[in-house]
Amino acid sequence: MASSTDSTKVSCAICKKAKGQFKCEGCSQTFCPNHSIEHRNELSKQFDEIVFTYDSIQQALLQQTQGLQQHPLVQKLNQWEADSILKIQQVAQQLRNELSNESVQRTSETREELQQVSNELKQGREDNDYSEIELRKWIQKLESIEKELLNPTNACIYEDSAALVRKISIVRQGILDRFDRTSVNGKIEENGYVVTKDNLSGHIEVRGKNEYTTGSYTLRFQVDYLIPNGWIFFGIISNFTPMKNESFASSTTYGWSNRHQTYTAGNLNNPSTLEVLEGDVIVLLINCDEQTIEMTNERLNRTQKLPIDTQKCLFPWQLHLNLHAPNTKVRILFSSV
DSSP states (O other), rough: OOOHHHHHOOOOTOOOOBOEEOTTTTTEEOOOOOOOHHHHHHHHHHHHHHHHHHHHHHHHHHHHHTTTGHHHHHHHHHHHHHHHGGGGGHHHHHHHHHHHHHHHHHHHHHHHHHHHHHHHHHHHHHOOOOHHHHHHHHHHHHHHHHHHHHSSEEEEEEEOOSSSSOOOEEEESSSOEEEEEESEEEEEEEGEEEEESSOSSEEEEESSSSSSSEEEEEEEEEEEEETTTTTTTEEEEESSSOOTTTTOOOOOEEETTTTTTTEEETTOOOSSSSOOOOOOOOEEEEEEETTTTEEEETTTTTTEEEOTTTTTTTTSSEEEEEOOSSOOEEOOOOOBO
């Protein structure tokens, strides 16, 4: 017969017997003495897998650094130099330096991110103090670094066909941001350049990846799909604001919807003259220095400007969209800058 003491104990998450004594803070489950050891061993195994992933990315970074001369843009520059002989050598060298500097900068940034993960992994191993929470964080960070390594640059070669000897230059494609996450049921595709809502009606939030604190940034979007009565919002939000479906009403939100609506600090204010239909190209100018944002509909050739109260919308800012209608699809466009 079970004792009164047994009846007060929490069941072990694995064997289901009422003898749980150890609660894991990471997964909030309770384990008996034997299975607490088994659970800890599983965490150690996952930790080792993260370290292996880290080592793989470190090796990929080394190979990418050593293989800079195999970069397709560098190869095209070398061919252009051979065709144009001496007249273009000065320009070719200048452009190689640009690519090299960009690669060095990206490599340095990636190394810093990897070093931070390395320090955290080392500290976690020394202290033996980590749970599923830390493991998930490390996995997500390493996946993000690996994704950046697989997409090393947004650039192309521009050739001036009017010149006798074509002068070429590096033209960076005007992608200053990417879609990074959604609150629910949104699908981010094409390396973060496209977001598509599910086939249900209801608000979802979409955030960009970048954080804006200084400078001016121009983002161009195309609305690939929007039903005639569909609702959509473009604007910014403070990075400190938690994700939620109806984030257009958040106290740090500024921007416009396609229903002639203007939102300031989450409040619906003066009507706007803007509208958005399927196929429209929308330009969003984020000016941190002037503390303003502007939205332009290229089809209408119509622009509206909105001042930002930085006491309400704290830096850093992030790109912020809300989608409502089923299957709404928005694309970030490339443009020369």
